[in-house]
Amino acid sequence: MGSLRSGGVSGKKICTFCDRPLGKGAAMIIESLGLCYHLSCFKCIDCESDLGGSEAGAEVRIRNKQLYCNTCYQRFKTGQPTSM
Helix, strand or coil: CCCCCCCCHHHCCECCCCCCECCCCCEEEEHHHCEEEEHHHCECCCCCCECCCCCCCCCEEEECCEEEEHHHHHHHHHCCCCCC
8 A cells, every 4th residue: 555644645644743644634835835733732842832822922943844832942043952
């Protein structure tokens, strides 16, 4: 059988973070970059803070298909250690 990894087989989208099908529940989809996430997977790759918009104006930074909050991204960009 072929791989289901392509993100579009039979119209099913695959979560970029956990590599599992999104299903019919709520999801965060960034169509312009081809990225799809379960709400529970839509978090900073470093500090794991929720980026799902529970805070008004939450900023999401994306680098190499990985999500960062603005604080962790700025530390990453400046070469400072990212773990707290």
